[in-house]
Structures are given as structure tokens and as C-alpha cells.
Amino acid sequence: MNLPTNKGADASDAGNERVALRVVGKGANAGARRTGADRAANGNGVSVVAMAGTLKHHMNVQHNLCSALETLADKLPADVRNDDCLALARSVYPIVHRSHVFEEQTLFPFLKARCAGVPELGETLDRLHGEHWEDEAFAEEVHHELVAFAADRSEVNVEKLSYMLRGFFVGLRRHLAFEREHVLPMVEALEDGR
Ligand SMILES: [Fe+2]
Numbered sequence: 001m002n003l004p005t006n007k008g009a010d011a012s013d014a015g016n017e018r019v020a021l022r023v024v025g026k027g028a029n030a031g032a033r034r035t036g037a038d039r040a041a042n043g044n045g046v047s048v049v050a051m052a053g054t055l056k057h058h059m060n061v062q063h064n065l066c067s068a069l070e071t072l073a074d075k076l077p078a079d080v081r082n083d084d085c086l087a088l089a090r091s092v093y094p095i096v097h098r099s100h101v102f103e104e105q106t107l108f109p110f111l112k113a114r115c116a117g118v119p120e121l122g123e124t125l126d127r128l129h130g131e132h133w134e135d136e137a138f139a140e141e142v143h144h145e146l147v148a149f150a151a152d153r154s155e156v157n158v159e160k161l162s163y164m165l166r167g168f169f170v171g172l173r174r175h176l177a178f179e180r181e182h183v184l185p186m187v188e189a190l191e192d193g194r
Helices: 012-023 030-044 048-075 084-115 122-151 156-190
Strands: none
Touching: 012 048, 012 084, 030 084, 048 156, 122 156
């Protein structure tokens, strides 16, 4: 099973890994992350290319996560290896959380500063914010169920687990499709230095 990683989805995103690290920052580098968020909030000093690249990177990582979860759901129960199941369980929450940190702390302030004239931007970002909360809560449930399955599969209702996995990745794919269709073009329509 190919597990989703934070390495990006394909060759076109290979260069964006460095961009992602630069824009998102690392946990231990909170000061630098704060500076990036402040610059995004002002709409200044954050490259449009880097912003779009980081957004695409996070979307691709989440798409890979959805594919891995779908593959696992299709293999339930006999063809699922415990180590694959545990590795995937551990990756679910961190992947969606990292994406949400970028969107909430860097992308959304940037959009509010640079795209203030876009109709219903505030409502759209509020809705996406709400979906982030729901997805993170759901990701925690998925994590716990997958760990429980790996620990003792006789104790887990496989049909319920399959239904839960499908509910999670279908909802996440819908969220990503909206962002790819509406949010990414908003960023890409901007120009640096304006
Ligand atoms: Fe999002």
C-alpha cells in the first residue's frame, strides 16, 4: 500500500516541498511561522507562486490520503495488514491538521487581505473553517477505529469501519474539490507585487 506522505503527490510538486516548508514553517519554528502569518495578513511579502504551490501541495497530500483510505476500505478485512493499517491511522490527523494550519493561519488571512472584493469571501472562508473542524474531529475517530481494528479486528464492526472511512474520504474529497475549483484560482489570479 502506498501511504500518503508529506512529500507531495507527483513530480510537479517536488519543488513545492521546499516551498511548503518555507511558507508553512516547522513546529519548532513558531516565531517564523507567526511572521509568515503576519505577512499574509497584510497581503504583503508572501509570494503568490509560493502560496499557490503550498496550497496544491497540501491538497495533493490529502488526495493521496483519501486514495490510501479508499484502498484500505476496499481490502477490509482480510487483505488489510496491521502495519499498513497502523501507519495510515497515524497519518490521518497530522495530514489534515497541517493543511488546516496553513489554510487558517496563512492562506485565509492572505485572501482576506488580497481578495477583499470577492463576493461572499467571508462566508466561504467561514464555511471552510467549519468543515476543517468537522474533518479534524472525524480524522480523530478514523484514527481510533483503525488502531482498534489493528489491535483486535474481532472487536471491530468491519461494515461500520468501512462506512466511516468512506464517509471521511468522500467528505474530504468534496472539500478539496471546492478548494481546487474556487480557492486555488483565486490565488493564481493574483500577481506578485500588487
Ligand atoms: Fe481546507
